[in-house]
Amino acid sequence: MGELGLEPVLQGPRPSGPMSCPLHTLPPVSRVLMRTKGQESAKLLGCGSQFSGLWYVVSMASDCKVFLGKKDHLLMSTSTVKAITGGNLSVHMEFPRADRCNQVDAEYLKVGSEGHFRVPALGYLDVRIVDTDYSSFAVVYIYKELEGALSTMVQLYSRTQEASPQAVKAFQDFYPTVGLPDDMMVTLPKSDVCSLRGTEAP
Template sequence: MQWFLLSPILALLWVSVAQAEVLVQPDFDANKFSGLWYVVSMASDCKVFLGKKDHLRMSTRTITATAEGDLSVHMEFPGTEGCYQVDAEYLKVGSEGHFRVPTLGYLDVRVVETDYSSFAVVYIYKELEGALSTMVQLYSRTQDVSPQAVKAFKDFYPTVGLPNDMVVTLPKTDSCTRKGKEAP
């Protein structure tokens, strides 16, 4: 009986330790990170994601840094009836490049690696429909991703326990692009 009660506690401690090992981009600069990004590839163990990954298309994020170090993020997702839009505040947690997004259930968002001008690898630990999951997203400034970006993404997602069969490269779409527009 004691082992039955102890197992969930040990699992939570393991998750906390695993998250603590995910480092953020050194000297992260939110102002350089601001602007339009395309989500070109994703990896996740989320059951909802895995059930829909073959039907997903490239989405966008328009990011604006705030004076407090938070990020205002405008997301656009292509759907059958146009673009689904969501606005969220990524609230800074401790170090630069580390955020939480309570309105979306994101418990932990970290910009793991970026060169600011072409790509970013973003780690997300979230709760969806009562289940905890890990997601890694590859952002690109254009719909065509560089080999350097793909390498950074492929080098990172296995380190958080995501295998290749949980990865999708998202097809391009013109239905949710804000080309040339600045963040609101």
């Protein structure tokens, strides 16, 4: 699961351009925000230095077929975020597997408002930080393309491996608003595979 989505090694051919599907196929911001019925989680929040640092991806929900076929075997991954020029983010991701630790680096390109990105290299057409307090949790919305199919993903980021009740509630309140039912959600088990192998984020 590529972090701010499915691990890129699981993906097929990547889009050749920054937007590989027509803009009219993207879910409008207004649709995502209206579905939250005015809740605080609907706000597009800033990132930058406040969002930098280590995050654990503790829960996910998605209608991606690849995710649904593998979700019962996935483990808690990490993203190390660094603010760079132009409001972009440099993200180092580590995905534990039974016998190895896969690592991926990607640049999240700022689009318009704060907390709004795209990641052409990973097929992420629309990435939004829809809720965060910066110090403990973030709810991240991703609209992505995998092997020509469009899908929606929502991830719960936590500064620790145990998400707070506030964080869990924010996540559980948001993912149904973008059409994801409970059976498409998974809470990811902890893993020390990457830490035991001594991997370090750049």
